[in-house]
Amino acid sequence: MAHSVERLEQRLEVQDYKLNALLDVTQGINARATEAELLEQYRVTLAENLGIHRLVLYANDDGWKCLLTNGVAGEIPAVLEASFFDKGGQVRLHSSQGNEDFDVVIPVLHNGAPIAYLLAGDTEEGTGVSPVVKHLRFIELLTNVLIVALQNKQLELERVRQEATRRELELAADLQSMLVPADWPRDRDVDVAAFYKPHLEVGGDYYDVFSVDEDRLVFCMADVSGKGIAAAFLMSNFQANLRAIFQYEPSDLAKVVTQLNKRVMDNAKGEKYITLFAAVYNRRDQSLQYINCGHNPPVLMSADGTTQQLELGCCGLGMFREIPSIEAGTVNIRPGATLLCYTDGLVEQENSDDVPFGMQRMEEVVRERRGMPVDAVQEALIEAVRTFKGSEPSFDDTALMVVRFK
Secondary structure, three states: OHHHHHHHHHHHHHHHHHHHHHHHHHHHHHOOOOHHHHHHHHHHHHHHHOOOOEEEEEEEOOOEEEEEEEOOOOOOOOEEOOOOOOOOOOEEEEEOOEEEEEOEEEEEEEOOEEEEEEEEEOOOOOOOOOHHHHOHHHHHHHHHHHHHHHHHHHHHHHHHHHHHHHHHHHHHHHHHHHHOOOOOOOOOOEEEEEEEEOOOOOOOEEEEEEEOOOOEEEEEEEEEOOOOHHHHHHHHHHHHHHHHHHHHOOOOHHHHHHHHHHHHHHHHOOOOOEEEEEEEEEOOOOEEEEEEEEOOOOEEEOOOOOEEEOOOEEOOEOOOOOOOOOOOEEEEOOOOOEEEEEOHHHHOOEOOOOOEOHHHHHHHHHHHOOOOOHHHHHHHHHHHHHHHHOOOOOOOOEEEEEEEEO
């Protein structure tokens, strides 16, 4: 009789411990315990308090990822392929010190699908009922609570990451809007129209027109390697530097480019580069001095339709600490001439036959409309690209700036 009472008391103590263990795990979850803390709590419960000394826990994570081991000799696979447990039966893991066999494989189901597998056993053969068998229902329940909690923590972390990314994108989009002027001031000597469409939510193309004094007007277009948030931040910094440097060196375009190269190298650390076309129009003598820093060559089209590509310059900015050589170009501007600046997203757009739109088509569209207002030229060119590509996707930012000299 006394023996029966003692056994009953032991069973009640175990049941009480199990309830407290579940409560402790639940409290840990509510207290936002870390994944490592929850797993250690789980290990102590099973291994040290219930006597289940050999444990391996795998959870579903694009395959089966090992979350916990206890009482296993050597290193076992950190990840198992998704079909590993499909065959059922005994499981053998290859460790750095031989094979580890597990007779007990406990699937943890959620909504009818396995989300984890617990491989369990005793380190030494003993007498009586195995702790794994004795506490099977509790092990299943505790493991289910743990795995669901860990998955929820991952979902919460992903939600936080997505929210942070959304905020970064909003900030980058605000920066992007500063890079591309919404409209252009009326000017006595030029008319300007422009278009920009990023491939992603934010991009790294930039164009601008601004005066440095009464006689000189700056035109520029740039494209940063890479896209997205990092590109937008780098280009925002580049725009600020470009405008500031032009205020100090308005008459020496080579010095402007040299200073810009240094700033890009300092900011990007050689991981990104920027192609740039920068030109200064002198209203007095109607000349255009330019430097092309590895950018797509702008096209200068005269009133009679003849064209000239503006190619002289240097390598892209940020490619080298010191630019090997810089060659500035100068062209005379006649009334009615059109300057066409663009990024590679326009001319490299392909159709269903993998044929790029190309410079020849671009020039033909502009030539046919060279007497029309710049807004009409810009709209016609963008529509021509859309028609040409059809249903094919765009893989790059597209920027276009059309300048008409009066």
